[in-house]
Amino acid sequence: MRTFTGGISLSPPLKMLKEKLMVKQDDVLTFSPTMVFIPLAQHIGAPVEPIVAVGDYVKQGQVIAEADAFVSAKIHASVSGNIVDIVDWPDQNNGEGTTIIIENDFKYTNDFLTDAFDWSTAENKEIIAKIQAGGIAGKGGATFPTHVKFSVDEPNDIHTLILNGSECEPFLRSDAFLMQKEAQQIITGAKIAQKLLADPKILIGIEDDKPLAIKAMTAASADDDTIEVVTVPTVYPTGGEKQLVELLTDQEVPLGGLTADIGIVLINVATSFALADAVCFDKPLIERYTTVTGDVQKPCIVKNPLGTLAGELIDFAGGFQGAPSKLILGGPMMGKAVNTLKVPVTKGSNGVIIFNEETDWLYKENPCIRCNKCVEACPMRLMPMEIDQFYRAGDYQKCEELLAEACINCGACTFVCPAKRSLAANITAAKSKVAQLREEAKESA
Ligand code: SF4
Ligand code: SF4
Incomplete structure (x- = not known):
């Protein structure tokens, strides 16, 4: 198996935590x-x-x-x-x-099609209009409008379509579960995307800790020799756009560039599923699978309408286990700690995680001990502790020199840091500051 620079494999205590938080379920819960x-x-x-x-x-x-x-x-x-x-x-x-x-009103009155639209003979512009009408945006967390991604100037320049089935976040299983249950529709979404891009080959990257998803996707694509399911290592952040492209194609996305610049379009498997819903059934992006885990009584994956409150999903999962200390929307690496249970699940939220005081050791900050682990983990080859230090000192010029803008906000540095420094959050803030100061300099020039 190929790999990429940096990244983290879970240490034994984190593997135990992953086992504890990992949802194992067969039935669809709604x-x-x-x-x-x-x-x-x-x-x-x-x-x-x-x-x-x-x-x-x-x-x-x-x-x-x-x-x-x-x-x-x-x-x-x-x-x-x-x-x-x-x-x-x-x-x-x-x-x-x-x-x-x-x-x-629990009537679910709607105008969705019951017989699937025949996209294979439709004009591409009609298909793109359906994707736009469905409000489809990247469900892996990026939330970039999908119809824009497929409105490329030169579709013939795209040689590869990648479906990201790597989930990325160690404790989330929403995409893995979707692949197990809805592999055929995900493949339909991929075939629609393939038509829009003038028939590139399709690579589906799935981490090796998701054997059921690999089996389901392999079976669903078995008759199509333009599709290859590729098993990738469970090293965080395998599901990062740049890292997955490197793993699957050996190509590097240029700094500040797009995957399309090197002939590749990448979408998440859940986005592919939603795209098929919009094109085949005129069903817009209105629901998603959400992993509800951490210190809840019954960790689970729930199919819920967008706009469901995090607190209600925690109740659905049986409520808190122990005194709640931290609520995260998304995964433990890239998710956001939020200060209220009233926050709703949106298009890009793939998880709701609650930690109690015992588990919250992940987030207690101490002084840096210069161990260099954050540097080794960084998949973008940055110096997280240095950028963090200069950001805290307000020296944004140094942050720029240290290429803070290349950070992909994967959170690997924060995760490995034994001192639990808020590296990713500070580097993301440094990145915004550098961009803001550059804009201001441009305006005053
Ligand atoms: S969050 Fe940024 S600095 Fe930290 S490991 Fe990821 S890319 Fe590197
Ligand atoms: S991993 Fe944490 S403690 Fe180690 S060098 Fe980086 S910031 Fe410092």
Whole structure:
């Protein structure tokens, strides 16, 4: 198996923690709350505006917010019912953002197609319009609008489409479970994407700790010799875009460049599934599988409408085990610690993790002991402890010289640091500061 520079394999104590947090389940569990809280900020690109008002009745899948801009993603009602409020509500950045609240009537009235649309004979522009209408955005966490990704100027220049089935985060299993249960539809999404890109080969990268997903995806693609399922090592962050490209193709994405620059388009397996829903059934992105784990009574993977509150998913998982200390939306590496259970699950949230005081050792900060582990773990070959130090000192010039902007925010440095320094968070902040100062310098020039 190929590998990439840096990254981390879990140490024995972390392997034990992974075993403890790993959800093992066969049945699909679904949860639908009485209210959904749908934030408008769920994607990269132009912000959307509400097109509904308090009191309106909406069908499941109806557009409730959109923008004129091409680089944006529409927002849809995830359940049918009445709009009861449009308010500022807690968001994943520990602030507040405009949120549309719908009271669920549990009727799921919708206009989805029951017979699948024949995309194989459709014009590409019609297919892209369907993806855009479905508000599909990268479900792996990137939340970049998918229709933009497939609107490439020269589709013939794309030689490889990669499906990312590596999940990336050590304790999350949402994508692995989706692959086990919905492999055929994921492959349909990949074939639609292949048509849009003028028939590149398809590589599906799945980590070797997901044998059931590998089996299901291999079986679903067995009759297609343009698709190859490739087993990749379970080394974090294998599922990082640049790392997976390097592992599967031996090509390096240029610093500051895109995968398309080297003839590759990459999408997450859950995005491929949603893309097929939008194209085949006119069903927009309104639900997802979420891993609910950590110190909860019954860790599980739940199929839930977007806008479900983290606290309700924790209740669904049997409630807290021990005194709750930290709530993370996403995984332990790249997820965000949030300060309220009222934060809703959005297009890019693949996990809800709660740690109690005992498990929260992951986050107690101490002085740096210069062990160099963060440098060894960094897949971008950066010097995390140095950037962190200069960021804390307010020396952003040095952060720039140390290439803070190349950080992919994978969190590997924070995870391996024995002193539990907040490296990734500070380097991400340093990256924003460097970009902001550069913009300001440009404007004043
Ligand atoms: S978060 Fe950034 S600095 Fe830390 S290991 Fe990942 S890429 Fe390197
Ligand atoms: S891993 Fe932590 S303690 Fe070790 S050098 Fe990096 S910042 Fe310092």
